[in-house]
Amino acid sequence: MCVCDSETEDNSCFFFRHLKDLLESQGRVVTFMSDRSNGLLGSFNKVLPGHPHLFCYMHLSANLMNRYGGVSATVKNAVKNKFFELAYASSPAQYRLHLRKLREIGDAKIIDDFLKDMPLENRCRAFFPGSRYGIMANSMAESFNAWFAEEREMPAYGMLNQTRIKLMNQMGERRDEAQLWTTPLTPKMQDRLKERMDVASQFNVVYSTTNIYEVRGKYSHVVDLDPYYFADYCKKCYDVPLFPLCNADMASTESANDEFVHLLM
Numbered sequence: 053m054c055v056c057d058s059e060t061e062d063n064s065c066f067f068f069r070h071l072k073d074l075l076e077s078q079g080r081v082v083t084f085m086s087d088r089s090n091g092l093l094g095s096f097n098k099v100l101p102g103h104p105h106l107f108c109y110m111h112l113s114a115n116l117m118n119r120y121g122g123v124s125a126t127v128k129n130a131v132k133n134k135f136f137e138l139a140y141a142s143s144p145a146q147y148r149l150h151l152r153k154l155r156e157i158g159d160a161k162i163i164d165d166f167l168k169d170m171p172l173e174n175r176c177r178a179f180f181p182g183s184r185y186g187i188m189a190n191s192m193a194e195s196f197n198a199w200f201a202e203e204r205e206m207p208a209y210g211m212l213n214q215t216r217i218k219l220m221n222q223m224g225e226r227r228d229e230a231q232l233w234t235t236p237l238t239p240k241m242q243d244r245l246k247e248r249m250d251v252a253s254q255f256n257v258v259y260s261t262t263n264i265y266e267v268r269g270k271y272s273h274v275v276d277l278d279p280y281y282f283a284d285y286c287k288k289c290y291d292v293p294l295f296p297l298c299n300a301d302m303a304s305t306e307s308a309n310d311e312f313v314h315l316l317m
Contacts, residue, residue, distance in 0.1 A: 055208050064095035072099055083182040085190045087111040104182025107174045108190040109139045119162050131158040139188055141178050 054067035075082055082103045086092045088111065096105055113135055120128050134154040141147040155163050172179040177188060197204070203214045235242045258266040263278040 055212070059089055059091055061091035061095045064091040065099055068095055068099035081182065083184065085187070087190065104180060105174055106180055106182070106184060106188070107170065109136070109175075109188040110191065110194075112139070112170075112175060116166055119166060120158075127157070134158070139176055141176055143178050147172075147176055147178050 056063040085106045087108050138150040141150055200215050203211045256268040265275050267273045267275055
């Protein structure tokens with residue numbers, strides 16, 4: 053979190069330089085997700101060149117919808133759904149298929165103009181070079197911003213202190229709740245796992261070769277397990293140790309003022 057007077061390229065550079073000092077000294081790669089707001093793109097490329105940068109799908113979708121003023125809700129929903137499939141495409145072939153259909157539904161000129169300045173690796177899962185762990189939208193940061201919306205209107209020192217108290221209370225409540233769990237996963241994720249297992253039990257899996265199977269249900273699909281569906285591969289995705297961040301510069305009470313602030317997340 054960075055407390056500053058506005059979202060500018062200079063302030064973003066200040067934030068990224070501190071982030072770089074904290075993480076790169078540990079040999080870590082910074083996977084960054086943003087809404088492409090003022091100053092972020094230029095500052096990120098200046099301070100953290102070469103690090104993976106993903107554009108938030110939800111913000112891209114909202115920006116795309118702004119180009120369809122006066123268009124019916126039916127068309128907008130169709131474009132939004134197809135843009136979702138485009139962003140989440142898991143292979144170049146899927147991407148080309150969804151792009152062709154999106155251009156047919158949403159007017160090729162509008163789609164081409166919207167995508168022309170955005171590199172593929174920044175907006176599509178199939179081409180992203182970093183580790184996303186299935187995340188394509190910055191919903192966690194947006195939820196946090198909404199969660200302490202009232203505190204954001206306070207002076208800087210009061211905002212930070214009230215946010216600290218709010219987080220401390222929440223962590224205590226969640227710790228007490230977790231003591232009641234009876235499964236390795238959280239209750240919500242345990243329910244989702246069970247639902248997926250119930251659905252998967254209806255499929256008929258036919259062996260072909262060591263890593264290739266045909267999965268038969270309403271439709272038939274060929275699944276190649278190499279290398280992405282093995283437990284060892286999944287474990288490697290989480291091999292990077294999680295280090296606690298050391299204390300950054302802390303503002304003193306003397307430096308706090310009554311001006312409103314913006315937060316760079």
